[in-house]
Amino acid sequence: MSSTTHFLDPANFQAQSDEFISWLSGKPGLRINPKIRLADLRSRAAGRGVVAQFDIAEGEELFTIPREHVLSTQNSKLKDLISQDLEELGPWLSLMLVMIYEYLLGDQSAWASYFKVLPQKFDTLMFWSSSELQELQGSAIVDKIGKQGAEESIFEMIAPLVRQNPSLFPPIDGLASYDGDAGSQALLKLAHMMGTLIMAYAFDIEKPEDENDEGDDESGYTTDDEEQLPKGMVPLADLLNADADRNNARLFQEETGFVMKAIKSISAGVEIFNDYGEIPRADLLRRYGYVTDNYAPYDVVELSLDLVCQAAGLENADIENQFALQFLEDLEVLDDGYVIPRPLNDELIDVLPDELVMLAKTLCMSREQLKQQVSKGKPPKPSLGPMEVILLSEAVQLKQAHYATTLAQDRELLAQLGQAEAFAPLEDSARRRKMAIQVRIGEKEILQSLSGMLVASSEGSATLKRTADSDNDASRRAKAQKT
Numbered sequence: 001m002s003s004t005t006h007f008l009d010p011a012n013f014q015a016q017s018d019e020f021i022s023w024l025s026g027k028p029g030l031r032i033n034p035k036i037r038l039a040d041l042r043s044r045a046a047g048r049g050v051v052a053q054f055d056i057a058e059g060e061e062l063f064t065i066p067r068e069h070v071l072s073t074q075n076s077k078l079k080d081l082i083s084q085d086l087e088e089l090g091p092w093l094s095l096m097l098v099m100i101y102e103y104l105l106g107d108q109s110a111w112a113s114y115f116k117v118l119p120q121k122f123d124t125l126m127f128w129s130s131s132e133l134q135e136l137q138g139s140a141i142v143d144k145i146g147k148q149g150a151e152e153s154i155f156e157m158i159a160p161l162v163r164q165n166p167s168l169f170p171p172i173d174g175l176a177s178y179d180g181d182a183g184s185q186a187l188l189k190l191a192h193m194m195g196t197l198i199m200a201y202a203f204d205i206e207k208p209e210d211e212n213d214e215g216d217d218e219s220g221y222t223t224d225d226e227e228q229l230p231k232g233m234v235p236l237a238d239l240l241n242a243d244a245d246r247n248n249a250r251l252f253q254e255e256t257g258f259v260m261k262a263i264k265s266i267s268a269g270v271e272i273f274n275d276y277g278e279i280p281r282a283d284l285l286r287r288y289g290y291v292t293d294n295y296a297p298y299d300v301v302e303l304s305l306d307l308v309c310q311a312a313g314l315e316n317a318d319i320e321n322q323f324a325l326q327f328l329e330d331l332e333v334l335d336d337g338y339v340i341p342r343p344l345n346d347e348l349i350d351v352l353p354d355e356l357v358m359l360a361k362t363l364c365m366s367r368e369q370l371k372q373q374v375s376k377g378k379p380p381k382p383s384l385g386p387m388e389v390i391l392l393s394e395a396v397q398l399k400q401a402h403y404a405t406t407l408a409q410d411r412e413l414l415a416q417l418g419q420a421e422a423f424a425p426l427e428d429s430a431r432r433r434k435m436a437i438q439v440r441i442g443e444k445e446i447l448q449s450l451s452g453m454l455v456a457s458s459e460g461s462a463t464l465k466r467t468a469d470s471d472n473d474a475s476r477r478a479k480a481q482k483t
Helices: 010-025 086-104 130-136 140-144 147-164 180-201 281-288 293-298 305-311 323-330 354-363 367-376 386-401 407-421 428-459 473-481
Strands: 036-040 048-052 061-066 231-233 249-253 257-262 271-274 300-304 337-341
Touching: 010 036, 086 147, 086 180, 086 231, 130 140, 130 428, 140 281, 140 300, 147 180, 180 231, 180 281, 249 271, 281 293, 281 428, 300 305, 300 386, 300 428, 305 337, 305 354, 305 386, 323 354, 323 367, 337 354, 337 428, 354 386, 386 428, 407 428
Parallel strands: none
Antiparallel strands: 036 048, 048 271, 061 257, 249 257, 300 337
């Protein structure tokens, strides 16, 4: 982005890193362990990262960022310069507006040195073109991007405040104002950049007794949760790269601020990694703009309610006109989609969510059986019989047909891109295509395993029943992914 701020000049990569560390070191109460350093990891395609210069013991403090040095709505001067009560915008949009304000201040911002080390180019799905998103055809992740909803919120809540306060939000790129098509697009670009930074890096600013959480919602940049915690950008904490296997540090929220600590011993020369938790690669791509096989064990696939109803022979999932669906809806056990994780064993009943099994069983009931179940005022027990297995097998086949390629074709495409990448870095479009293929492969592998388990189940004679203690790690992980 061209602007008067000139942030993130690639030619000044190291100089900007040095300026950032110098800026941090001068903050009162902020501590950085001399055993760590900010490193240039572009040779690994990892941008900046934090590396141990000396051996670090488990539990050792790596750095402390006091609350007053967090980029937040509370710490910005904007709250005193604008008539709007920023809290009324909610955590996401209020921080987005504050970050636009601070960004446009350029070197006059108290966080200028911080902005210079933050990215301005993103591979998150919000920035993919329609043709690039076609590579994710079949994946439920496309419906979770929420770009339209995000842009509606920006134009409804952010744009009027920006346009009403030109002295606080000076136009960029030589524009006279943020009015008109050109102005609207420039503002939208700014807002998307800040929203993406918040989604990828911001932390909830919680009460000291609460546990820290980096949760985000799945529809753009806003959420409808009744109780929302303020969000803030924590300098240096967000420059740690994440790795599910090599995670060796964790950010803790304490009375006076944020403290990054080693959760295991770290040898000199080893990179320090945070972790995003057990999230599938599709969400890794949506939220952070990259894919790594380290998160492949957490991949999931989603069977939509519409698809299961289609497999049952229903024209659509019209809840009001489908007695079986209305029954489950009234009992609050009907979902729009059902998340299935990678199987950890061969027990089919341990992989499928209870709600999906209850849906299948309800759809397979005769009219009399359904009436009898309704009279009990509770859903059927989550057990699988031959009819439910057949229904779910059909649903899996329908899901597989939603993808434009087969698993074998995707593996071949990925191999070809890997060979090309061995000789030269992939161009942006090819890199995004590769990440989409990796996501597709993960989902199709789950479907293939699930299909095999269903076939094996249909060949057996025993009815599979869930026992009271059968909620193992796989089913719990599946339920967690729905939140």
